[in-house]
Amino acid sequence: MKHSIAFIGLGRMGQAMATNLLLAGHQLTVYNRTPDKAERLQDRGARLAATPADAVREAEVVFTMLSDDAVLRDVATGDEGFLEAMPRGAVHASCSTVAPATNRELAELHQEQGTWLVAAPVFGKPIVAANGQLWVCLSGAAEGKTRLAPLLPAFSQGSFDLGSDAGAANVLKLCGNFMLGAAIEAMAEAFTLAEKSGLNRLEVFEILTTTLFNSPAYRSYGRMIAEEDYQPAGAAPYILQKDLRLTLAEARTHQVPMPVANIILDHLTATVARHDSADEDWTSFARRISEGAGLHR
Amino acid sequence: MKHSIAFIGLGRMGQAMATNLLLAGHQLTVYNRTPDKAERLQDRGARLAATPADAVREAEVVFTMLSDDAVLRDVATGDEGFLEAMPRGAVHASCSTVAPATNRELAELHQEQGTWLVAAPVFGKPIVAANGQLWVCLSGAAEGKTRLAPLLPAFSQGSFDLGSDAGAANVLKLCGNFMLGAAIEAMAEAFTLAEKSGLNRLEVFEILTTTLFNSPAYRSYGRMIAEEDYQPAGAAPYILQKDLRLTLAEARTHQVPMPVANIILDHLTATVARHDSADEDWTSFARRISEGAGLHR
Amino acid sequence: MKHSIAFIGLGRMGQAMATNLLLAGHQLTVYNRTPDKAERLQDRGARLAATPADAVREAEVVFTMLSDDAVLRDVATGDEGFLEAMPRGAVHASCSTVAPATNRELAELHQEQGTWLVAAPVFGKPIVAANGQLWVCLSGAAEGKTRLAPLLPAFSQGSFDLGSDAGAANVLKLCGNFMLGAAIEAMAEAFTLAEKSGLNRLEVFEILTTTLFNSPAYRSYGRMIAEEDYQPAGAAPYILQKDLRLTLAEARTHQVPMPVANIILDHLTATVARHDSADEDWTSFARRISEGAGLHR
Amino acid sequence: MKHSIAFIGLGRMGQAMATNLLLAGHQLTVYNRTPDKAERLQDRGARLAATPADAVREAEVVFTMLSDDAVLRDVATGDEGFLEAMPRGAVHASCSTVAPATNRELAELHQEQGTWLVAAPVFGKPIVAANGQLWVCLSGAAEGKTRLAPLLPAFSQGSFDLGSDAGAANVLKLCGNFMLGAAIEAMAEAFTLAEKSGLNRLEVFEILTTTLFNSPAYRSYGRMIAEEDYQPAGAAPYILQKDLRLTLAEARTHQVPMPVANIILDHLTATVARHDSADEDWTSFARRISEGAGLHR
Incomplete structure (x- = not known):
């Protein structure tokens, strides 16, 4: 109909x-x-x-x-x-x-x-x-x-x-977006450690997302992080910065400590503040880790 | 043969x-x-x-x-x-x-x-x-x-x-264990936020691991976290504490900042220091978040 | 007049x-x-x-x-x-x-x-x-x-x-309160490490606040932390939780990452969420560290 | 004699x-x-x-x-x-x-x-x-x-x-150096927030170290951070990186979570990894915050 x-x-x-x-x-x-x-x-x-x-x-x-x-x-x-x-x-x-x-x-x-x-x-x-x-x-x-x-x-x-509850679906959505951010951050830390230890980022990505983490989210975001190519932009950094702010606002309302959410928001904030990812996907906050490790100066 | x-x-x-x-x-x-x-x-x-x-x-x-x-x-x-x-x-x-x-x-x-x-x-x-x-x-x-x-x-x-390189496989293993820890921490934060916002932890677990995170690791660890039942113990907290220490030692050797790895190790350390998870799986470090939120006193 | x-x-x-x-x-x-x-x-x-x-x-x-x-x-x-x-x-x-x-x-x-x-x-x-x-x-x-x-x-x-600027004085006030929180957190971590290494908390407090940190703030808050006696209450945990929220809200408005402020707010949040410091000074969030180290169960 | x-x-x-x-x-x-x-x-x-x-x-x-x-x-x-x-x-x-x-x-x-x-x-x-x-x-x-x-x-x-105990004095020394690092980090966060909110960093430094934080450590390190001039070098970043590593190794031996120590070490690590502070004092890790906020690109 x-x-x-x-x-x-x-x-x-x-x-x-x-x-x-x-x-x-x-x-x-x-x-x-x-x-x-x-x-x-x-x-x-x-x-x-x-x-x-x-x-x-x-x-x-x-x-x-x-x-x-x-x-x-x-x-x-x-x-x-x-x-x-x-x-x-x-x-x-x-x-x-x-x-x-x-x-x-x-x-x-x-x-x-x-x-x-x-x-x-x-x-x-x-x-x-x-x-x-x-x-x-x-x-x-x-x-x-x-x-x-x-x-x-x-x-x-x-x-x-x-x-x-008309609010419930968006609580779940915020949880999901936060968990995507945590997965991105974790891959950024892991792939950077692997690279500086002499391994190949793309190989590490392939192995981990074939075995423990063979889900669509890890595969699509993980490839961007492994290749350090953050295009095309699905959603801009400022959009997800807004989402993480909403997540943490909800966490404050309900008195929930979320230390990893804080880290992701800080990395997104630095990404937005530096204006260097205008045309890139929000996943580009992964650069905060490779920069911190002295790569790609 | x-x-x-x-x-x-x-x-x-x-x-x-x-x-x-x-x-x-x-x-x-x-x-x-x-x-x-x-x-x-x-x-x-x-x-x-x-x-x-x-x-x-x-x-x-x-x-x-x-x-x-x-x-x-x-x-x-x-x-x-x-x-x-x-x-x-x-x-x-x-x-x-x-x-x-x-x-x-x-x-x-x-x-x-x-x-x-x-x-x-x-x-x-x-x-x-x-x-x-x-x-x-x-x-x-x-x-x-x-x-x-x-x-x-x-x-x-x-x-x-x-x-x-005889060291390479263990670099990858440490990266994988760290990423499991990050997934556990992320679910602990998300499920606790969901619970205190009025949602059902197990329902949230089911939806997120059916959609974005439908990988074996998220399903097996996620169920423990959703149900807050950390048995049977696959590996004890002190074992993974050792693994995260190795991860961060490698990170220090290669000058890689790993803020989320630090958080996971701190939570595992508190879990071991408090001796309250002797027969439980290492996933039980997820309790640090629900305790911090005032649940299950 | x-x-x-x-x-x-x-x-x-x-x-x-x-x-x-x-x-x-x-x-x-x-x-x-x-x-x-x-x-x-x-x-x-x-x-x-x-x-x-x-x-x-x-x-x-x-x-x-x-x-x-x-x-x-x-x-x-x-x-x-x-x-x-x-x-x-x-x-x-x-x-x-x-x-x-x-x-x-x-x-x-x-x-x-x-x-x-x-x-x-x-x-x-x-x-x-x-x-x-x-x-x-x-x-x-x-x-x-x-x-x-x-x-x-x-x-x-x-x-x-x-x-x-009618807002300027309160920016400074929020900076000052955050810096007090950072000093409390640092003393909590240091004194706990010292205690578990076999030193006397009060002796460590005396030495450090006689030498490097001989300011009124370190002396008054530090004694509470060294003695783990958080009375009398100058300001309750929920008051400073509000202040740190304001600090981080200002940080978000101006795109400033504040990782230590996040930690302090998380510790204050856990303190408020657990309702266990009703009559105590906000300095009592220092307990999050000694608890995490397995002391005072 | x-x-x-x-x-x-x-x-x-x-x-x-x-x-x-x-x-x-x-x-x-x-x-x-x-x-x-x-x-x-x-x-x-x-x-x-x-x-x-x-x-x-x-x-x-x-x-x-x-x-x-x-x-x-x-x-x-x-x-x-x-x-x-x-x-x-x-x-x-x-x-x-x-x-x-x-x-x-x-x-x-x-x-x-x-x-x-x-x-x-x-x-x-x-x-x-x-x-x-x-x-x-x-x-x-x-x-x-x-x-x-x-x-x-x-x-x-x-x-x-x-x-x-021949080890005791160095436990105290490590506690002191960590607390200096925490003070530096706190000032870096506070002064950056103040600057981006329209205040003058040096004025904020003067007020806070005249009142709550009038100790020699805050005055000498704080001036460097306020002026963002990290010379002359008292101790190089790699020296204090070593000290923080020792602090965290001691923390691991004794099962003490030290979240702020982790942040300081990560910032020192990034400073050393990027080789951009060779002739500067270790206080220059304060730049990690102003950079994250998009200043001084």
């Missing part, structure tokens, strides 16, 4: 997801602050809206995939925001990596409007999104999740339901 | 490997400081030697799987040590997790005797060894590796050749 | 400062959310106001010494807040350890009202405040600082002017 | 101490591996010996001030080593920053020879040594300390007796 969908936020991830929704035959209205990012989608039949509110007036489901909490709040509840323009009974699938509390607060506003918020952050790089192979974490009101479910196969290989 | 083999060191790993060599039809002479650990192997046909030297006098291949550098040196070159008792042309497969430099030094002594040392550390828990599914990292003289190769399928699913 | 002063916030520090202002002969009106803390000051001649607004209606200078940013904002700009009730030309001496941005924002509101905000955080424990020996860091509008200056000797031995 | 003294090791510290012993009127025989460093002392009346053994044959007290454990062992017990050449009843004042265990082992060898080892590490930079204002930490046999005592005022303002 075809649905009327609004998609707000057309960065690398948003474009790939929206494209797959179009290809699945749904009617799409899109919005992006810089409208030129909508061109390819318009060529494939999407309608471009002038404001967030305009984008959603006939939508059954509104997807948002935005860069941070402030942008999401603004697009939802600012001038021309979409929240009050949604038809009663419509569902907001909130896919951005934002603070759990942000989704909880918006969920309450939706409830007052007779609409639903379902937190729906995804795992996977843009290329994975383009291949329709994302994983989706869901949490929020059961009725909203039921309505959203039929749309997910367009861009994902599976989903997980974390219950009714 | 059946070979005459000596196996020295019958801890959990050594017993499992020796048993599989016996089952593959080889003739086995075994030695252990506490001889009662040899009983099961004797029941299956192994001969028990009274000293390391006695164990190797007719061996084509001598396996050692010992707890640390000091024990290996003593068994090889101390009173009744085996090194000078080996027949010319025999191979010493050094499987223990020791410093790369220890294997390099022993390799030189072997060369003077007309024997070979092949560094052959393995990846896998005792249960994996029992199932014959270890991975073996090899380095050292080519001729030694050629002679050793036919014996490896008895306990392993594959091997990797890291070249002629 | 005697002045009409309002003093808002009568915790340990506020009481000591207000008492000294009274003793210097000034007219004092005080306000505290729990009014019983004002009793001793009333006995000495202070007037107790029912609301923050009532406290300041005739004040030339309004001191605030409150527990955090939220309380300061509420007392200044909430219902019955004092900001709009101050006479034109009056000065708000903002002494709390709050975010630099909070003082900057309030300074703008004051300017619109024709009043002045001077950031005036202080260094020193309650006993130092009682002895009139605090140090004051000042920043903000020159005219405000000029009016405030004559009142400072009542409770301080000196002051420093950090210029016109 | 004038004594016959041997002084072995004429680096910056050794030269300053030896000069003061000469100026105090004692008879000095000196030895250094590179003999040209003895020239100034010869000009003032010292005799130059060709070997360590030759230097001590008539000495009542033998001072050693050497770069590390290996050099001390070699000069004491290697070919032409001095240990067996000392007259019975003579005292070896071991001033180098070496492992506690090294002094303990040498003390036993001395006892077999009928001589004494007194551990006598000092606190203070070369300029402080030149001014005769060092602090000396003593431990070892009481009789040795009694014989050494009259010589100490020539170069020190005071001494501390840590008892009969």
Whole structure:
């Protein structure tokens, strides 16, 4: 069955997801602050809206995939925001990596409007999104999740339901991104030690990701670190810096010491502060270790 | 073809490997400081030697799987040590997790005797060894590796050749153990954050190790951390404390900063210092995080 | 010359400062959310106001010494807040350890009202405040600082002017508190190492604070750590946890990696999360080290 | 009363101490591996010996001030080593920053020879040594300390007796050097935060070291960090890297987690690995923080 969908936020991830929704035959209205990012989608039949509110007036489901909490709040509840323009009974699938509390607060506003918020952050790089192979974490009101479910196969290989707390799915997303950062840091330390001990980084990468660590994350990030080539950029360092800040903010709220998260954020911070990775993937924070070891000066 | 083999060191790993060599039809002479650990192997046909030297006098291949550098040196070159008792042309497969430099030094002594040392550390828990599914990292003289190769399928699913440096395989082994420690620490931090944010640890474990981290290491260690049940003990905390010390000693030799390795060693040190994990797996250092967060007092 | 002063916030520090202002002969009106803390000051001649607004209606200078940013904002700009009730030309001496941005924002509101905000955080424990020996860091509008200056000797031995940025003095205050935390952590690590090496903690403390580290901070905090007796409580762990969070928030705003600040905050967080230091000074986070070393189980 | 003294090791510290012993009127025989460093002392009346053994044959007290454990062992017990050449009843004042265990082992060898080892590490930079204002930490046999005592005022303002364990004084010395490193790291983090928040580093330094941290160590190291001028070099980064390694080795022996010591060693390691501080004081590891914050690229 075809649905009327609004998609707000057309960065690398948003474009790939929206494209797959179009290809699945749904009617799409899109919005992006810089409208030129909508061109390819318009060529494939999407309608471009002038404001967030305009984008959603006939939508059954509104997807948002935005860069941070402030942008999401603004697009939802600012001038021309979409929240009050949604038809009663419509569902907001909130896919951005934002603070759990942000989704909880918006969920309450939706409830007052007779609409639903379902937190729906995804795992996977843009290329994975383009291949329709994302994983989706869901949490929020059961009725909203039921309505959203039929749309997910367009861009994902599976989903997980974390219950009714609209913040829960984003807690999991933050945990996952932190664990990716820890894996990157660990490989950076290990491969640098191996290199300075006379081994070949790429060989070490191949052995470890064939045996103990043969998972997609270790293979895709590990190759970048082994080759020290951080392109193409799936997500920029400042994006993951924001994610780690959210992780540590959540850790502070709940009184959890996270010493490895601190290290990753410090390395991302140095990477952003030095402006030397503008076009590189966030994995490039691995350079903090090879630099510290005196390589590649 | 059946070979005459000596196996020295019958801890959990050594017993499992020796048993599989016996089952593959080889003739086995075994030695252990506490001889009662040899009983099961004797029941299956192994001969028990009274000293390391006695164990190797007719061996084509001598396996050692010992707890640390000091024990290996003593068994090889101390009173009744085996090194000078080996027949010319025999191979010493050094499987223990020791410093790369220890294997390099022993390799030189072997060369003077007309024997070979092949560094052959393995990846896998005792249960994996029992199932014959270890991975073996090899380095050292080519001729030694050629002679050793036919014996490896008895306990392993594959091997990797890291070249002629007798220290190289153990550098890789130390990198792998460190990366396991980093994965454990990351899961401890993530699962604790999730729990204190209202999520279910086991559910978080299932989702993350089904998607981004679906590798055997994350699944086997992750379940322990999610359930906070650190039994059965594959390797005790003091064993991995020793391994991390070796990792950081190598890092110091080569001037490599390893901030996450420092954290793991500190957590293992606290675990050993507090004597509260005697019968538990080393993964139990994950408790440092849940304790720090005020859980399980 | 005697002045009409309002003093808002009568915790340990506020009481000591207000008492000294009274003793210097000034007219004092005080306000505290729990009014019983004002009793001793009333006995000495202070007037107790029912609301923050009532406290300041005739004040030339309004001191605030409150527990955090939220309380300061509420007392200044909430219902019955004092900001709009101050006479034109009056000065708000903002002494709390709050975010630099909070003082900057309030300074703008004051300017619109024709009043002045001077950031005036202080260094020193309650006993130092009682002895009139605090140090004051000042920043903000020159005219405000000029009016405030004559009142400072009542409770301080000196002051420093950090210029016109109303946030600057609190940046310095956060730097100072972080450096105290680093000194405590360093002594905790050093004294624990010394103890486990067979030395006497108190002897080590005496030698090091007689020679390299003969400053008041090392002597007063160091004795607590050497004796492992964290009473009396100058400031509770949750107070300094808040301060370190502010420090790290400022570090994130300005992209500064602060690895030692992370460690101190983690240790304070564990101390607060475990609720085991309720009546103890924040210095008690030093216990994280002796516990990690297996002492005092 | 004038004594016959041997002084072995004429680096910056050794030269300053030896000069003061000469100026105090004692008879000095000196030895250094590179003999040209003895020239100034010869000009003032010292005799130059060709070997360590030759230097001590008539000495009542033998001072050693050497770069590390290996050099001390070699000069004491290697070919032409001095240990067996000392007259019975003579005292070896071991001033180098070496492992506690090294002094303990040498003390036993001395006892077999009928001589004494007194551990006598000092606190203070070369300029402080030149001014005769060092602090000396003593431990070892009481009789040795009694014989050494009259010589100490020539170069020190005071001494501390840590008892009969020949290792104790060096445990304290390692604690002190670690605490200096922690103070440097803390100032680096604080001053960088202050600078990026718009404050003046030098002003922040002045205020904090006038108030909370008015000790000689904070003032002398702090000025270098505030001005980011790490000359003249009191001790090179590789020297303190060695000291921190000794500290952490002692921590490992005694199962003490030292997270801040790890950070300092990592920063010193990066400083040495990058070879960019050859002529600078070890304080220059403070650059790791300003670099991480994107300053001074």
